[in-house]
Amino acid sequence: MELSQRTRNTRPEGELLPQEEAAFALLEELGMDYDRVSGEPADTMEKCAAVSEVLGVPICKNLFLCNRQKTQFYLLCMGPDKPFHTKDLSHQIGSARLSFAPEEALWELLGCTPGSATILGLMNDREHRVRLLMEREVYEAEYLSCHPCICTSSLKLRMEDVRHKLLPHTGHEVTVVEL
Secondary structure, three states: OOEOOOEEOOOOOOOOOHHHHHHHHHHHHHOOOEEEEEEOOOOOHHHHHHHHHHHOOOOOEEEEEEEOOOOOEEEEEEOOOOOOOHHHHHHHHOOOOEEEOOHHHHHHHHOOOOOOOOHHHHHHOOOOOEEEEEEHHHHHOOEEEEOOOOOOEEEEEEHHHHHHHHHHHHOOOEEEEOO
């Protein structure tokens, strides 16, 4: 996979998609520093491994989930190598059986396409319909990696900034889970 060199606090060149433009504008508004690499869509964990090498931090796996009735939605941020067992997670958060949420809900609630689910998409969830879940190791890490609402770029953010700038801005709280 061919990637651009890692840059600091710079957007990709050229015209950006609206959701990508909004993500970079939010980072600038909040004064959040970031490292960025861009290239082919990093829409699988295999492709994200190459991005991890360049950024120097594991790429976070983001799963957009819902309950059986599709009335409760969750964004789960977890390490790339952690197994995901719906039964264990469902029990921890007191939810009915979890499954992957429909693509339409991902776009409607987070403004992201499949393969691009990201914590930055919470800026679009103004009604707080998505509950943020973070695996403990991700939550306690120094850095978080994510896409800027499109998987052709990947970012490295300081978790301190995520906890103290991004989440207070979006109004979302974190539920820390064990996986």
